[in-house]
Amino acid sequence: MNQYSPLDAMTYKGNLTLPKVPESNMALSVLGVFLGLLLEVSTHGPSSVPRSSWKHEDLNLVEFSESGVFNYSTLLLSEEREALYVGAREAIFELNIHNVSIKNNQVLWKVPEPHINKCTLKGKSKETDCLNYIRVLQMLNKETLYVCGTHAFQPFCDYLNLTDFKLMNKQEDGRGKCSFDPAQSFTTVMVDGELYSGTAYNFLGSEPIISRYSLSQSLLRTEYSTSWLNEPSFVFADVIREGRNSADGDDDKIYYFFTEVSVEYEFFGKLLIPRIARVCKGDLGGQRTLQKKWTSFLKAKLVCSMPELNFVFNVIHDVFILKSPDWRETVIYGVFTSQWGNVGLSAVCVYNMTSVDEVFSNGKYMQKATVEQSHTKWVRYNGMTPSPRPGACINNQNRLQNINSSLLLPDKTLQFVKDHPLLADPVLPISNGPRLIAKNVNYTQIAVERVTALDGNVYHVIFTATDKGVLHKSVVYESGVHTVEEVQLLKKQEPVKTLLLSKQGAGFLYAGSDSGVVQSPTAFCDKYLSCEDCVLSRDPYCAWNTHSTSCVNVFQKSENTQKRKLIQNLRGDADVCPSARPRMMENYQHVVVKPGSSAELPCRVRSHLAQILWKVNGSVLTEASHFLLIRDTSLLIYSVAPEDQGRYECWSVEPASGKNFSRLVAVYELKLELLESSESSSSSRVFSSIDIVEEINPDTSTLRSTSAAAKDDKGNDSNGHTAGISLLTSTEKPPLTSTSSSKPHSKLSIPPETGDTNPRPETLDPSAKYLQNDNSGALLFLFLLFFLLFLCALSYNCYMQYLPAPCLRLRTALLGSPKKPQPEYIACESGLMEPVSEKPDLTEQLQQNGAQQRPQALRDTGYETEPECGNGKIQSHGYEEPDDSPSKQRPFDIDCESQPIEYADADVPY
Numbered sequence: 001m002n003q004y005s006p007l008d009a010m011t012y013k014g015n016l017t018l019p020k021v022p023e024s025n026m027a028l029s030v031l032g033v034f035l036g037l038l039l040e041v042s043t044h045g046p047s048s049v050p051r052s053s054w055k056h057e058d059l060n061l062v063e064f065s066e067s068g069v070f071n072y073s074t075l076l077l078s079e080e081r082e083a084l085y086v087g088a089r090e091a092i093f094e095l096n097i098h099n100v101s102i103k104n105n106q107v108l109w110k111v112p113e114p115h116i117n118k119c120t121l122k123g124k125s126k127e128t129d130c131l132n133y134i135r136v137l138q139m140l141n142k143e144t145l146y147v148c149g150t151h152a153f154q155p156f157c158d159y160l161n162l163t164d165f166k167l168m169n170k171q172e173d174g175r176g177k178c179s180f181d182p183a184q185s186f187t188t189v190m191v192d193g194e195l196y197s198g199t200a201y202n203f204l205g206s207e208p209i210i211s212r213y214s215l216s217q218s219l220l221r222t223e224y225s226t227s228w229l230n231e232p233s234f235v236f237a238d239v240i241r242e243g244r245n246s247a248d249g250d251d252d253k254i255y256y257f258f259t260e261v262s263v264e265y266e267f268f269g270k271l272l273i274p275r276i277a278r279v280c281k282g283d284l285g286g287q288r289t290l291q292k293k294w295t296s297f298l299k300a301k302l303v304c305s306m307p308e309l310n311f312v313f314n315v316i317h318d319v320f321i322l323k324s325p326d327w328r329e330t331v332i333y334g335v336f337t338s339q340w341g342n343v344g345l346s347a348v349c350v351y352n353m354t355s356v357d358e359v360f361s362n363g364k365y366m367q368k369a370t371v372e373q374s375h376t377k378w379v380r381y382n383g384m385t386p387s388p389r390p391g392a393c394i395n396n397q398n399r400l401q402n403i404n405s406s407l408l409l410p411d412k413t414l415q416f417v418k419d420h421p422l423l424a425d426p427v428l429p430i431s432n433g434p435r436l437i438a439k440n441v442n443y444t445q446i447a448v449e450r451v452t453a454l455d456g457n458v459y460h461v462i463f464t465a466t467d468k469g470v471l472h473k474s475v476v477y478e479s480g481v482h483t484v485e486e487v488q489l490l491k492k493q494e495p496v497k498t499l500l501l502s503k504q505g506a507g508f509l510y511a512g513s514d515s516g517v518v519q520s521p522t523a524f525c526d527k528y529l530s531c532e533d534c535v536l537s538r539d540p541y542c543a544w545n546t547h548s549t550s551c552v553n554v555f556q557k558s559e560n561t562q563k564r565k566l567i568q569n570l571r572g573d574a575d576v577c578p579s580a581r582p583r584m585m586e587n588y589q590h591v592v593v594k595p596g597s598s599a600e601l602p603c604r605v606r607s608h609l610a611q612i613l614w615k616v617n618g619s620v621l622t623e624a625s626h627f628l629l630i631r632d633t634s635l636l637i638y639s640v641a642p643e644d645q646g647r648y649e650c651w652s653v654e655p656a657s658g659k660n661f662s663r664l665v666a667v668y669e670l671k672l673e674l675l676e677s678s679e680s681s682s683s684s685r686v687f688s689s690i691d692i693v694e695e696i697n698p699d700t701s702t703l704r705s706t707s708a709a710a711k712d713d714k715g716n717d718s719n720g721h722t723a724g725i726s727l728l729t730s731t732e733k734p735p736l737t738s739t740s741s742s743k744p745h746s747k748l749s750i751p752p753e754t755g756d757t758n759p760r761p762e763t764l765d766p767s768a769k770y771l772q773n774d775n776s777g778a779l780l781f782l783f784l785l786f787f788l789l790f791l792c793a794l795s796y797n798c799y800m801q802y803l804p805a806p807c808l809r810l811r812t813a814l815l816g817s818p819k820k821p822q823p824e825y826i827a828c829e830s831g832l833m834e835p836v837s838e839k840p841d842l843t844e845q846l847q848q849n850g851a852q853q854r855p856q857a858l859r860d861t862g863y864e865t866e867p868e869c870g871n872g873k874i875q876s877h878g879y880e881e882p883d884d885s886p887s888k889q890r891p892f893d894i895d896c897e898s899q900p901i902e903y904a905d906a907d908v909p910y
């Protein structure tokens with residue numbers, strides 16, 4: 001655990017010693033986000049660019065939607081009944097699992113008029129809020145579904161008979177099982193006929209609850225207290241069968257995942273923290289203390305950060321538990337973003353179930369402590385803990401002491417767990433950092449599958465869906481994560497609300513959104529038209545069938561698929577492919593243009609990892625040549641002159657397995673139109689590029705891998721990636737100015753050797769292709785804007801001769817609107833920075849030290865009841881590593897540095 005920062009070494013000038021608090025630099029590092037650290041983040045970490053992109057219109061995905069019905073956000077898969085159950089707005093559907101466009105059944109569930117009226121009277125919208133959003137669909141038994149809907153902000157549950165697909169009209173109270181608000185996040189899981197949920201218990205959504213409903217036992221719930229749950233946003237819950245074959249008679253556990261507002265760190269706004277919480281399945285509540293409340297509720301912080309950069313992903317959006325028969329081998333996948341959505345980074349972190357259990361079974365507790373009579377803060381509890389361990393499930397050892405159920409637990413244990421639901425030790429991800437980082441996307445959903453490839457190894461395939469309806473498929477290899485493809489799953493750019501994987505090997509994904517349900521295969525092998533493309537995709541589902549000469553899905557059993565005829569190399573070593581047959585050399589695509597006109601030679605390489613290389617007459621083309629524009633998809637030659645005639649080749653150079661694989665994508669023979677044959681139509685012969693690649697030059701087709709392997713790439717399929725040749729037939733030279741001004745995409749920088757030597761293509765960042773818009777530019781702009789704002793405010797304050805005190809008042813006034821931390825931040829910061837403004841070298845200081853200084857300026861905001869940084873005698877040694885840091889010279893730092901961890905519950909009534 002290298003999570004400790006020098007901050008932790010601080011001591012307290014109170015009657016209490018401040019113990020080490022892990023991750024206490026979180027608030028600080030989060031601030032680093034605004035300060036350009038981000039620029040660094042985007043160049044570090046296991047980020048991955050999807051190799052291929054598939055458009056929605058090219059895929060023929062099976063879709064379902066019913067006119068007039070929206071919000072298909074609840075999905076339940078029943079492999080047994082071969083059905084996909086869909087909960088939408090006012091309707092439940094049963095779809096065919098093999099083809100979701102086939103609707104087997106449906107039932108409508110509307111809200112009666114009186115309920116709607118009651119709902120609108122409370123100020124909710126009749127058109128959107130006061131409807132019945134079906135949000136819970138759980139299998140109760142083989143014939144019955146348990147369903148709940150928001151029912152016009154008055155949740156109700158019912159039973160759905162699957163035999164006749166009718167609601168039984170039992171209409172049970174749905175409070176605590178389903179959210180009131182259709183937009184509020186919540187989670188449920190049915191375990192052995194008992195419904196576990198995490199949601200809000202009241203109309204306002206202000207009373208969070210984790211509860212269990214069962215027919216045989218009484219309702220069990222969380223204590224209503226911010227130390228148990230503080231404005232949580234639930235994302236997932238599931239059972240881990242730890243009780244099965246447990247040697248010590250331990251119990252099964254239900255794990256919850258949510259983001260909540262931190263109590264242990266204070267921040268200028270609300271600092272969000274991702275949590276993992278658990279309860280024991282056998283919990284019955286306490287006898288006197290914690291009556292009908294969980295006696296086993298404990299929660300811990302889920303860390304997803306890049307320690308080397310102090311960058312924290314602190315909002316969890318979805319979780320997938322990749323289960324194993326032995327729970328110890330189970331791993332938890334979570335998708336995270338940062339609290340500041342504009343950062344545009346998503347991360348996937350993976351947790352080991354063994355280490356999760358270790359934290360809950362042996363971790364230290366956090367304790368609320370009052371300091372200086374006014375503040376409460378959370379510190380690590382190092383005292384004696386009562387026995388049996390508070391929050392633990394009943395095991396054989398307890399049973400030996402005649403404690404057979406939670407009802408028999410001693411009051412001491414129960415009181416302790418009631419006051420200490422938070423554990424001090426965090427759950428750290430495997431390898432201490434994200435498994436995957438994606439730029440410019442917001443992941444909303446995740447599903448993970450184990451796939452046994454032809455090499456006999458098992459790989460984890462991660463499917464992540466975004467708020468723009470895109471699916472990413474990434475494979476975890478030893479060398480790092482490889483993102484095989486991105487798929488535009490949804491027609492509209494809307495969030496994927498639910499993502500489900502079919503049973504192992506069935507090969508389908510189901511995605512629910514506001515406008516419909518989409519069924520997608522887990523692989524698109526048939527999109528790869530050559531062996532090289534198939535192998536370079538590094539997709540464990542796909543292999544090249546030498547018999548049928550097609551890229552096939554190895555999990556789709558077909559008669560003529562014999563394993564020995566399949567070629568797969570997950571390192572992407574395309575040398576395993578059979579040599580391409582030599583082709584006739586004469587059959588280039590002939591392009592004839594008038595002298596002085598322009599020619600556009602298309603070349604679309606579908607792999608985002610590949611670079612494009614143009615050769616003319618066998619030597620590499622650079623933009624130094626006149627009137628050339630090398631673009632992502634084509635080569636544009638302005639004003640064709642006689643010396644421009646020749647053989648033009650477009651090559652794709654893709655790195656994999658430590659080699660560069662070069663493939664010839666298109667060949668053109670450019671000729672000037674002879675003056676006598678002035679019939680204009682002759683120049684516009686258009687060929688499909690498939691023709692070309694079939695007719696590859698034999699010189700190059702024998703070259704392999706690092707020595708400029710030339711492969712025939714039929715990769716330019718009918719999807720219009722290479723549409724053919726378009727000729728600009730203007731007889732005038734385009735004005736030079738426009739030529740030069742339209743050359744910013746200059747890509748070639750290193751002219752590789754010709755012929756058989758290793759082609760060294762342009763130093764083009766592949767991500768630039770994929771992302772289209774350059775992220776860092778925008779960030780830099782933001783940073784500059786921010787800095788400019790700061791300077792303006794600074795000079796204004798300077799002029800007005802303000803002192804820190806007015807700032808504090810200003811900050812207090814603004815504290816009421818925590819949802820807009822930035823204005824508050826700027827306003828306050830400018831005030832605080834003011835005393836330093838006389839220093840001429842302030843800007844320089846900021847530049848050198850910005851990342852550390854701003855947090856300091858912030859940390860002392862908000863306590864107007866006390867002199868600034870009232871606990872300010874705390875020593876701050878080692879807070880910043882360089883002791884001679886310029887910040888040390890600044891007057892206010894002496895006060896403010898000293899309050900690194902703020903006082904969480906200061907104004908929270910208990």
Ligand SMILES: *[C@@H]1O[C@H](CO)[C@@H](O)[C@H](O)[C@H]1NC(C)=O
Binds near residue numbers: 070071
């Ligand atoms: C329901 O779907 C509509 C139409 O797409 C959308 O505008 C609305 O935000 C959705 N509501 C919820 C609660 O998801």
Ligand SMILES: *[C@@H]1O[C@H](CO)[C@@H](O)[C@H](O)[C@H]1NC(C)=O
Binds near residue numbers: 328352353355
């Ligand atoms: C989880 O951690 C345990 C102990 O640290 C280790 O033995 C096990 O291999 C890990 N499992 C995974 C899937 O990483």
Ligand SMILES: *[C@@H]1O[C@H](CO)[C@@H](O)[C@H](O)[C@H]1NC(C)=O
Binds near residue numbers: 341441442
């Ligand atoms: C991610 O979500 C945030 C907030 O919802 C939004 O501001 C941002 O533009 C999104 N980013 C992308 C790349 O979609």
Ligand SMILES: *[C@@H]1O[C@H](CO)[C@@H](O)[C@H](O)[C@H]1NC(C)=O
Binds near residue numbers: 616617642643644646
């Ligand atoms: C290519 O070679 C031909 C003759 O072999 C020559 O006329 C032409 O100018 C060359 N083209 C270029 C661009 O070098």
Ligand SMILES: *[C@@H]1O[C@H](CO)[C@@H](O)[C@H](O)[C@H]1NC(C)=O
Binds near residue numbers: 655759761
């Ligand atoms: C592959 O090409 C890149 C330039 O695009 C070069 O930096 C790298 O060294 C090459 N790798 C091999 C193995 O030749």
